[in-house]
Amino acid sequence: xxxxxxxxxxxxARAGTLQSAAEELHISQSALSRSVRRLEDDLGxxxxxxxxxxxxxxxxxxxxxxxxxxxxMREQRMRDDFAALAKRSRTLRVASVxxxxxxxxxxxxxxxxxxxxxxxxxxxEDEASSRLLNGTxxxxxxxxxxxxxxxxxxxxxxxDLFANVPTGHELHGRSELTFSDLDGRDFLIYSQLGYWHQIxxxxxxxxxxxxxxxxxxxxxxxxxxxxxxFTTNAPENTSSHVSRKAIPITDPEAHATFWLCxxxxxxxxxxxxxxxxxxxxx
Amino acid sequence: xxxxxxxxxxxxARAGTLQSAAEELHISQSALSRSVRRLEDDLGxxxxxxxxxxxxxxxxxxxxxxxxxxxxMREQRMRDDFAALAKRSRTLRVASVxxxxxxxxxxxxxxxxxxxxxxxxxxxEDEASSRLLNGTxxxxxxxxxxxxxxxxxxxxxxxDLFANVPTGHELHGRSELTFSDLDGRDFLIYSQLGYWHQIxxxxxxxxxxxxxxxxxxxxxxxxxxxxxxFTTNAPENTSSHVSRKAIPITDPEAHATFWLCxxxxxxxxxxxxxxxxxxxxx
DNA sequence: AGTAATTACGAGGTACGTAACAATC
DNA sequence: GATTGTTACGTACCTCGTAATTACT
Numbered sequence: 297x298x299x300x301x302x303x304x305x306x307x308x309a310r311a312g313t314l315q316s317a318a319e320e321l322h323i324s325q326s327a328l329s330r331s332v333r334r335l336e337d338d339l340g341x342x343x344x345x346x347x348x349x350x351x352x353x354x355x356x357x358x359x360x361x362x363x364x365x366x367x368x369m370r371e372q373r374m375r376d377d378f379a380a381l382a383k384r385s386r387t388l389r390v391a392s393v394x395x396x397x398x399x400x401x402x403x404x405x406x407x408x409x410x411x412x413x414x415x416x417x418x419x420x421e422d423e424a425s426s427r428l429l430n431g432t433x434x435x436x437x438x439x440x441x442x443x444x445x446x447x448x449x450x451x452x453x454x455x456d457l458f459a460n461v462p463t464g465h466e467l468h469g470r471s472e473l474t475f476s477d478l479d480g481r482d483f484l485i486y487s488q489l490g491y492w493h494q495i496x497x498x499x500x501x502x503x504x505x506x507x508x509x510x511x512x513x514x515x516x517x518x519x520x521x522x523x524x525x526f527t528t529n530a531p532e533n534t535s536s537h538v539s540r541k542a543i544p545i546t547d548p549e550a551h552a553t554f555w556l557c558x559x560x561x562x563x564x565x566x567x568x569x570x571x572x573x574x575x576x577x578x
Numbered sequence: 579x580x581x582x583x584x585x586x587x588x589x590x591a592r593a594g595t596l597q598s599a600a601e602e603l604h605i606s607q608s609a610l611s612r613s614v615r616r617l618e619d620d621l622g623x624x625x626x627x628x629x630x631x632x633x634x635x636x637x638x639x640x641x642x643x644x645x646x647x648x649x650x651m652r653e654q655r656m657r658d659d660f661a662a663l664a665k666r667s668r669t670l671r672v673a674s675v676x677x678x679x680x681x682x683x684x685x686x687x688x689x690x691x692x693x694x695x696x697x698x699x700x701x702x703e704d705e706a707s708s709r710l711l712n713g714t715x716x717x718x719x720x721x722x723x724x725x726x727x728x729x730x731x732x733x734x735x736x737x738d739l740f741a742n743v744p745t746g747h748e749l750h751g752r753s754e755l756t757f758s759d760l761d762g763r764d765f766l767i768y769s770q771l772g773y774w775h776q777i778x779x780x781x782x783x784x785x786x787x788x789x790x791x792x793x794x795x796x797x798x799x800x801x802x803x804x805x806x807x808f809t810t811n812a813p814e815n816t817s818s819h820v821s822r823k824a825i826p827i828t829d830p831e832a833h834a835t836f837w838l839c840x841x842x843x844x845x846x847x848x849x850x851x852x853x854x855x856x857x858x859x860x
Numbered sequence: 861a862g863t864a865a866t867t868a869c870g871a872g873g874t875a876c877g878t879a880a881c882a883a884t885c
Numbered sequence: 886g887a888t889t890g891t892t893a894c895g896t897a898c899c900t901c902g903t904a905a906t907t908a909c910t
Contacts, residue, residue, distance in 0.1 A: 313864070324901075325866095327902070340661075341660065347909070367652045367656065370649045371649060374642070381641060597890080605876075607889080609876055609877070611890060615891090628891095629890090630891090631883055631885085631890050633889090
C-alpha cells in the first residue's frame with residue numbers, strides 16, 4: 297500500500313468517476329484504474345461496486361476512505377512539523393540592544409548564508425545576555441563585550457548619535473552639539489531604540505519625548521514636524537532631508553560600539569555566521 | 579514519501595546500524611542507504627548525524643520517528659479493520675434452535691462456498707426470529723416456517739429423537755418408547771440442545787436431568803455412566819456404542835422439522851447459500 | 861454516438877544488487 | 886583487518902501512456 301494510492305482514493309471519492317479523477321491527478325485513467333486494482337488486491341477485497349462502465353464506493357471502500365483521510369492527515373502533520381523545523385533551523389533569533397546593528401548583521405548574514413533569516417528583537421542589555429545564556433536566542437548584540445568564558449564576542453559596528461535639527465530651528469546653524477545644548481527641549485523619537493533610549497533618558501533628564509512605534513509613520517512625521525529628532529551614521533539612517541540637518545553630538549555617550557555575542561556551545565551554523573562577521577569587520 | 583521508508587526508519591532506529599537493519603529488512607545496505615537519502619531529500623533535511631562510517635538519528639530524525647510510528651500505527655489499524663471486515667464477510671452468523679441443523683447447514687455451506695464459515699449460536703425460537711429481523715444474524719434455523727412476508731423459509735432437515743438406553747437397563751429390551759415410559763427417570767443430557775431441551779422439559783415434567791455443557795466430556799460420560807440419555811438420527815449423533823441402544827420414541831413431539839430462514843433483503847451471498855440449501859434438500 | 865472502465869503492449873524510469881571505495885574502530 | 890556507510894554500474898522490474906476493446910446510457 298502506498299500513500300499515493302490513498303490520495304488517489306480520496307480524489308476518486310470526491311470526483312465520482314475515474315475519468316475526472318485521473319484528470320485531476322494528471323495521470324491516465326488506465327494508470328488510475330490499475331492503481332486502484334493494486335490497492336484492492338493489497339487490502340484483499342474490492343473497494344468499489346463495478347458495473348461495466350461505472351464505479352461506486354462500497355462498504356469496504358468507504359471504510360478505506362475514512363482510514364485514508366486519517367493517514368493522509370497524519371502525513372500532512374508530519375510535513376508541517378518538518379517545514380516548521382526547517383524554518384526554525386534557517387532562522388537566527390537575535391536579541392539586540394539597538395536596531396542598527398541588526399540591519400548590519402542582516403546584510404552580513406545574507407552574504408554568509410543567503411537562505412538564513414534574521415529574527416531580531418530589541419531588548420535591554422541584561423535581557424540580551426540572559427536570552428543568549430538560556431538559549432532563547434542564537435545571537436546577541438550588546439553595547440559591551442561579555443566577560444563570561446562561555447560567551448564569545450566580536451566587534452560588530454560603531455554608531456554615532458546625531459541631532460536632527462529642522463530648518464529654522466535655533467540650533468540649525470551649529471556644527472556640533474552636546475547633550476547639555478539639547479536638554480529640556482522637545483523631541484520626536486522612534487520607540488524601538490533600545491540602547492539609545494537609555495542614553496536619551498540618562499543624558500536628557502529634562503527633555504520631553506513624543507514617541508512613535510511605527511517606523512514608517514515616524515519617518516513621515518520627521519519630515520513634517522518641526523520637533524528635534526535623533527539620527528545616527530548607520531547607512532540605513534542616512535536619508536537626505538533637505539528640511540533637516542544632522543549635527544554631531546560630541547559627548548562620549550553619543551558614540552557606541554556594538555558587539556556580536558554567541559555561546560561557545562552554539563550550533564555549527566551559528567558559529568560560522570559569527571566567524572564570518574568577525575572576519576568581515578576586521 | 580512512502581510507507582516503506584517509514585518502516586525502514588523504525589527498523590534502523592531499533593537496529594542501530596544500516597547494516598543490521600538492511601539484513602532485517604532483507605535488502606542490501608546500499609539500497610537502504612539510498613532509500614534513507616531519498617526520504618531525507620523528500621523531507622528537506624537530514625535525519626541522521628553522519629560520520630564516515632556511522633549514523634545516528636538527529637533531532638529531525640527523532641521527530642520523523644515519532645511521526646513514522648504514528649502513521650504506521652494508523653496503517654496497521656486500517657489493515658486490522660479490513661481483516662475484520664473480510665472475516666465478517668466470510669462468516670455466516672446462524673441462530674439455530676438446535677445443534678444438529680447447524681451441522682447439516684455447515685456441510686451444505688462447505689459445498690456451496692468453501693471459503694465461508696458458519697458461526698452458530700443455539701438460541702430459543704423467539705430469539706432466532708428476532709435476531710434475524712434485527713440483523714444480528716444472517717440465517718436462522720427454526721422449528722416452524724416463518725409466516726412473515728420479509729422472511730423466506732425452506733425445509734432444512736428432519737430430526738427424530740431416540741432414547742439412548744444402556745445395556746442392562748430395564749428398558750433395554752424395548753423396540754420403541756413413549757415419553758410417558760421415560761418420565762420420572764434420571765437422564766444425562768448435553769446442555770446446548772435448544773429446541774430439544776424444551777421438549778424434554780415439557781414432556782418429562784417429573785424427570786431429573788444431569789446436564790453437561792462440554793460436548794466431549796458429555797460423550798465420555800455417556801460411555802461410562804449408566805444414566806439414560808437422548809440421541810437423534812442426525813448423522814453426527816450416530817456413534818456406535820456397544821453398551822447402549824437407541825430406541826425410537828413414538829410421540830409426535832419426538833419428531834421435528836427444522837427450517838432455514840433468511841431475510842428477503844439479505845446480502846447476495848446469503849441468498850445464494852439459501853438457494854443452494856433449498857435445491858439440495860429438494 | 862458518446863462516455864466510462866478494462867486490457868494489451870511497448871517504453872521509460874527507478875530502485876535494486878553487486879562490487880569497488882573510503883574511513884573508522 | 887573487520888566493520889560501516891557511500892558511490893558506480895548494469896540490470897530487472899514495474900508503472901506509465903497510448904491505443905484497442907467492451908459495455909452501458
